[in-house]
Amino acid sequence: MKFRSALLLFAVTAAPALANSLIPAQPVAGIARSSFAARPEGEWNRLSMRPGKRVETWTLDGPLLNSVRFFGGVLPGEPLLREADKKRAPLPKVQADMLITDVPALLENTYRAQQSVSRMEIEAQEPVRIGGAAAVRFAYRFVRHETDVERRGEAVGAIKGGKLYLVTFEAPALHFFEKDLPKFRQLVATLTF
C-alpha cells in the first residue's frame, strides 16, 4: 500500500520534472538544435518550453530570476520569438543584409512589439569575437509593464552565413543580475557556433 501511494506520488510529480532537464557541467553541443556548443562550469536547467522555433532557455533558479536564451541560427525572414498574432502584431524579422548594429535593435523592437516592454535602453555596445566570428556584445535594461520590475541584460550576437546567432542573459537588476553575470560570461567564453 505504501509502495503504491509512493508510485502514485511519483506519477504525479514526474510529469513536470520530465519536462525540463539538467545540463551537467560538461561540454554541451547542439544547443537550440543548432551549431551552438559550450562548456558550462556549473549545472544549468534547460526549460522544455521554447519561446521560438530556434530558441532554448537555460536558467539557474527559474526564468524570472535568471535566464539565458540561445537563438540558434535564426534565418532571414524569421522573427526571434513565436508571433502571437502574425497579422495584427507582427514581430520584426531577421534581414539578410542586416548589420551587426541592427542586432540590439532587433531584440529591443521584438520586446517592445510583443513582450509588453515599454521602457528599454540599450547601453554599451562593443565589437567582440565569439568563437572566432565578429560579434557584438551589448548591455541593456528594460521593464515589462505587467510586472514593473527593472531587469538588466547582457547579450552577444553575430551574423554568420546569413543567420543570426544570439545569446542573451537577463535577470532582475536588483541582486540577481550581478550575482549570475559571471556564470553567463563563463558560458560565453566557451561558446562556439
Add this chain to the structure above:
Amino acid sequence: MAAMLAGKAVAAPLPSALPPYSAAYEPRTVDERGLWMQVDEAEKQLRASNLLIADPTLGAHVRRVLCRTVGEDRCGSVRLYLLELPGFNAAMMPNGAMLVHSGLLLRTRSEAELGAVLGHEFAHFELRHSLAGFARARSATDAIAWISVLGAASGANVGASVQLLAGAFFTFSRALEKQADLLGLQYLRASPYPAGAASEVWAHLLQEQAATALERKYKPNRGRAAGFFDSHPAPADRADYLRAAAGDDPGDAAVAGHRDGMAMVRLPLLMAQVKTGDFGGTAYLIDALAAQSGWTAELLFARAELYRQRGNPRDLATAAQLYADAIRAGPAPPEAHRGLGLALLRSGDAAGGRVALAEYLRLKPDAGDARLIASLVPEDKP
C-alpha cells in the same frame, strides 16, 4: 454584462450644468472607505513605478491643461502620474489619482484634445463611477469572475500594482463611459477650449487604426460595433455623439501650447513609437505632427528611423534621403548621421556610409555604441 454591473448608476440622470464640486472629498460609506484604502495602497506603489516619467516640465504642462479644462477648484486635488506606456490611454483611480500614458500625450494634437481626455477621466472621479460599479459588482454572486474577464478585455494595463485595480475598479460600463464623455464635454464648454476637440480625438484614433490596418493588410475595424466585452462605446459612435453634443462652442484649441509643452519629450516618445514596429500607424502620427508644425528636423529624423527599421531596399534609399533632409533642416540629433551612415552601408554605399558614421562619432564620441560604430569605420592610415 457591463450595463448590468452598473445598472444603478445608469439610472441616475446626467446633470445638466456642472455639478457643485466639494473639495477635500472623503469617502462616506463602508464600501467607499474600503475601496479607497485599497487604491491608496496601489497609489503608493505607483509612486515607485519604474515607468514613471519624472519630467517636471511635462508634468506642469499636463496639470495646466487639466486645470484649464476642469477648472482650478476641481484640479487641485488630482495627483497626476505620467507613465511611459505607448498606448492611447488614461485612467482615473477612485481616490483622485490620474494615470496618463505617454502614448496619449503623443497622439493628442492640441491642449484642447488632451483636455478632452483628461476631463473625461476626471468626470469618472466626480461622478464616483468606480464606487457605483464596485457596489453593484459586490452584490453579484459571480462578480469576481466577471470583473476579471471584463478587466482583461479592457486592456488597461498599468503595472502590477494597478493590475488588480484595472480589473476590479477601472472597468466602467459603456453607459458610464458615455456619461463621463458628456460631463467631460461640459467641462470643455466651460473652459477656454472648444468642445469640438472631444470628437476629434476619436476621429483621429480611427484614422490611425485604419493606417495601421492598411499597412498590415487586414480589414480595419470601422469602430461602429461595441463588442460584448467592450468596456467603452465604439470610437466612431463616440466621435458622432460628441460632435452632435458639442454644438457650436468656439475657443482656442492651443495647438502651439501643446507643441511647446511636449518639446522635451516628443523625440523620445516618437522613438518609442517607431520601435513598436507599427509602420502605418506611426507614419500617420508623424505626418499629423508635420501637418501642424511643418517638417522639422526632429520629424524628418523620426520618419527616417521608421523607414530604416522596416529595411526594404527602397526604404533604405528613402531613409538616407530623409536623414539628409533632417541634417539640412537642422538642428538634427547626432543620431541622424548614424542612421544616414547605416542606411548607406546597407544600400551598398560604403564610402558615403563611413563619412556619415565618422561624423556621428565626431559629434558624439561618448555614445554607448561608439566602439561598435568605430569598428565599421576603418581607422585612418598614417
